[in-house]
Amino acid sequence: MRRIPSQLLAVTSAAILLTTAHGRTRPRYGDTLRVETHAIAMSGDNTPDLLVGLVFETLVTVDDKGELQPAIATSWTTSNGGRRWDFTLRAGVLFHDGQICDLSRLQQFFSGQPGIPARVRATGDRLIFESDSPQLNLPALLSLPRYAISEITTDGAAAVGTGPFRLDHRSGPVFSLVANDHYWGGRPYLDSIELMTSRDLRDQMNDFLLDRAAVVEVAPEQLRRAQQDRLRLSISRPSETIFLLADPSRSGLNDARLRQAIALAIDRAAIHNVIFQHQGDVAYGLLPNWITGYEFLFSSTTDLTLARQLLAGLRSPVTITVGYDPRDTTGRLIAERIALNTRDIGLPMQSVAGGGDIRLRHIELSSANAMAALNNVFDQLGIAVPATSQSTYQSEHEALATYLGIPLVHLPRITALKDPLRDWKASPDGRWHFGDVWLTRPATESAP
Amino acid sequence: MSNYNSLFPMTGLRRHLWGTILALLMASSAFASDFSSPVGDLAKAIASTGITGSITFSLSNSSSLRSSDVIAIRGALETQLRSLGLPITTTNTATADVRVTLSENVEGYLWVAEIRKGDSTDVRMVSVPRASPLATVNPAPTVTIQKALLWSGPEQILDASLDGNRLLVLKATSVSVFSLSSGNWKQEQNLPLLHDHDFPRDLRGMIVPGNDHGVDLYLPGTSCRLTNNGGYAVGCRDEDDPWPIAGRSALFNSARNYFTGALFGTANNSVPPFYSAAAFERQGSLFSIFAGVDGHIRTSDGTSESMLSTSAVSDWGSDIVALKSGCGSGTQLLVTNAGDDTVADSLRAFEIPGSSPVQVSATVSFPGPITALWSHGDGSAVTAVTHNLQTGSYEAYTVSVTCSH
Numbered sequence: 001m002r003r004i005p006s007q008l009l010a011v012t013s014a015a016i017l018l019t020t021a022h023g024r025t026r027p028r029y030g031d032t033l034r035v036e037t038h039a040i041a042m043s044g045d046n047t048p049d050l051l052v053g054l055v056f057e058t059l060v061t062v063d064d065k066g067e068l069q070p071a072i073a074t075s076w077t078t079s080n081g082g083r084r085w086d087f088t089l090r091a092g093v094l095f096h097d098g099q100i101c102d103l104s105r106l107q108q109f110f111s112g113q114p115g116i117p118a119r120v121r122a123t124g125d126r127l128i129f130e131s132d133s134p135q136l137n138l139p140a141l142l143s144l145p146r147y148a149i150s151e152i153t154t155d156g157a158a159a160v161g162t163g164p165f166r167l168d169h170r171s172g173p174v175f176s177l178v179a180n181d182h183y184w185g186g187r188p189y190l191d192s193i194e195l196m197t198s199r200d201l202r203d204q205m206n207d208f209l210l211d212r213a214a215v216v217e218v219a220p221e222q223l224r225r226a227q228q229d230r231l232r233l234s235i236s237r238p239s240e241t242i243f244l245l246a247d248p249s250r251s252g253l254n255d256a257r258l259r260q261a262i263a264l265a266i267d268r269a270a271i272h273n274v275i276f277q278h279q280g281d282v283a284y285g286l287l288p289n290w291i292t293g294y295e296f297l298f299s300s301t302t303d304l305t306l307a308r309q310l311l312a313g314l315r316s317p318v319t320i321t322v323g324y325d326p327r328d329t330t331g332r333l334i335a336e337r338i339a340l341n342t343r344d345i346g347l348p349m350q351s352v353a354g355g356g357d358i359r360l361r362h363i364e365l366s367s368a369n370a371m372a373a374l375n376n377v378f379d380q381l382g383i384a385v386p387a388t389s390q391s392t393y394q395s396e397h398e399a400l401a402t403y404l405g406i407p408l409v410h411l412p413r414i415t416a417l418k419d420p421l422r423d424w425k426a427s428p429d430g431r432w433h434f435g436d437v438w439l440t441r442p443a444t445e446s447a448p
Numbered sequence: 449m450s451n452y453n454s455l456f457p458m459t460g461l462r463r464h465l466w467g468t469i470l471a472l473l474m475a476s477s478a479f480a481s482d483f484s485s486p487v488g489d490l491a492k493a494i495a496s497t498g499i500t501g502s503i504t505f506s507l508s509n510s511s512s513l514r515s516s517d518v519i520a521i522r523g524a525l526e527t528q529l530r531s532l533g534l535p536i537t538t539t540n541t542a543t544a545d546v547r548v549t550l551s552e553n554v555e556g557y558l559w560v561a562e563i564r565k566g567d568s569t570d571v572r573m574v575s576v577p578r579a580s581p582l583a584t585v586n587p588a589p590t591v592t593i594q595k596a597l598l599w600s601g602p603e604q605i606l607d608a609s610l611d612g613n614r615l616l617v618l619k620a621t622s623v624s625v626f627s628l629s630s631g632n633w634k635q636e637q638n639l640p641l642l643h644d645h646d647f648p649r650d651l652r653g654m655i656v657p658g659n660d661h662g663v664d665l666y667l668p669g670t671s672c673r674l675t676n677n678g679g680y681a682v683g684c685r686d687e688d689d690p691w692p693i694a695g696r697s698a699l700f701n702s703a704r705n706y707f708t709g710a711l712f713g714t715a716n717n718s719v720p721p722f723y724s725a726a727a728f729e730r731q732g733s734l735f736s737i738f739a740g741v742d743g744h745i746r747t748s749d750g751t752s753e754s755m756l757s758t759s760a761v762s763d764w765g766s767d768i769v770a771l772k773s774g775c776g777s778g779t780q781l782l783v784t785n786a787g788d789d790t791v792a793d794s795l796r797a798f799e800i801p802g803s804s805p806v807q808v809s810a811t812v813s814f815p816g817p818i819t820a821l822w823s824h825g826d827g828s829a830v831t832a833v834t835h836n837l838q839t840g841s842y843e844a845y846t847v848s849v850t851c852s853h
Binding site: 025026027028029064065066067181182184185186187188189289290291292293294296297368370393422423424425428435436440 | 510549551552553554555557558560562571573646647648649650651703704705706723741743765766767784785786787788789790793817818
């Protein structure tokens, strides 16, 4: 990589533009991409979600239209009314340590996975999932990041995947990924990716402006500023929802009427307009309208009268605490606003950093497939999927009626990109795809 | 209380026979082809909730449907509801209130009906696929580039070429043979291409037909031969044979998407790695032009090399091909546009009478990035493959140039 002394950068930038400002359609191989995200990868988590699609892959995947597409499995069929699913595996897929990703390994992997409502066995060239009740959405379920396929290396040191990049090493929050030359879908164009996690959004923007990162996240409330600064931005559809999550074991919250009263007291529009500067959408459903098309059916307005009526039927409530992540400055503002709203109905509430009787929780979509995304939200909220559910609408309707998870706002994922980045395909659900990305020239200075 | 029907099983919509009145209402052919069936399905779904007698009816649009379509849908739906015994009224004699919202989701349109009767609300939904827009071609001022769709399909196409009266379509895993039947290409054979070599991303491949020994297929690190003895057969080898390009042969990097720069032919020499090359005549001398991996466009007369000015080719893409037309200098260079796989591409014709290229045609738009651009046969026709951004399908076009008058 060519180093450019920073004091000469302004002088030479025009010349660089002139000498490199020629068209190119075909992707160019090489270079390191530096990426930063606020997402956290726990130190003990061998297969963090943010590495799914990069290092780890699922049996099937979901495209931008929400449709299931082949990945490790090339095809799948169902029989016996959805009680049996046969997946045909892609031939020649290798784990990053050279082991073959074959039927026996996959059978072993899926047999040990919690939450799969089926028994797993391997027959011929097929992986078979069987259950006593119909599992019509099993392929969508298996597309979720939590079912990304991994194998522990023979020395037991790490989990390896089959994706376009392999994990070279991890240094605290920084993952160093290198191109997998033997990837079944073709070697990626980038030689490597430096992925820094747990990075504060302000630090991300500083690194971006100082050419230390080529891909960073922008807070929704900072979008206008970023646009005024003429940054190259990629804005997804609303892909993250902020929920108020009630713990039914705390302070009378086991009574659904109290939870409903809180939901009716919250002025979601004010949160959306004031705190998030009109970015994203007010949330009424668990999933945003662009993915389901029916979220408007759940829309409601603040109803203080009904909220007070519901409270009147309860014994005198004690003070409830609403918790937020101490690192989340907007979270504090939301919690304070909710506390103000509930005081209007005579329910004392106090915002606290950390835990709380009810707490704010950010949940990412994880998928453009409605069924998979809804399953992920249920999992994140700890809501059991209603056993009788026949459709996403019905499932969502029943889950919302519990008021255990109260949606507040749907937010887009905003990504700032350096100019040399090409073939960045903005995924509507906010997921980043780096397999096809390439650089016309090095996009960042060498690592700080 | 709410009742509902399943959302996703509704994608398999049944076709219904329409009455004369409805057919007249749907004067727009686009409407008739796209929305007539889901209108009927939604009306039946509303009626299936068991409501009888007159209803109040409202319809709102929260989708990207045009207002003209919305008006037509409203009219058709009202007609259908009446024909199902649900007359629409504005008075308080109605037995139910039906509110339809034309919404949309990631997969397409979603039409939602809320049927309110007393304290209960039923919900019915119908999924409706979106139609895709049509591609456009710009007019041409000097020479005219013409494109004709040769083949379209969901699988990635690397190249397509005619072999006599057969159409050969090269894909990543197979080559398909088609013959004309009643004006349509009908697949006769699909021959798998067996290889041990891992193919790179941005896979490229080329068909070289018309040799006396059959048809050669070139893929990265893989060479195949297609022979026709009453039926086609194919055999492949994992070998780095040079690919025929621009009147000579050039080595292709088997793990990447470009030529290494090593050239074979009248004089063995090398140039910097390149994506594409073409040969053209200037003042009686034969020149080659290379679209370099470094972004520069170079020309060579076989002994010396020069670089076209960056400003003159700043909007050129990395695919260049020569097309013999007989117009102008006799050969034009067809050039893709700068951009990446997220934007639609185009072709323009250039000549290079001196040191700078001169555009001699209007821009012809394609519905997606051009992923392959190869010359075939005597060089009077070119195949361009595009990945349609609207439909997601791959489309192979035959591109030719005619003289403008």
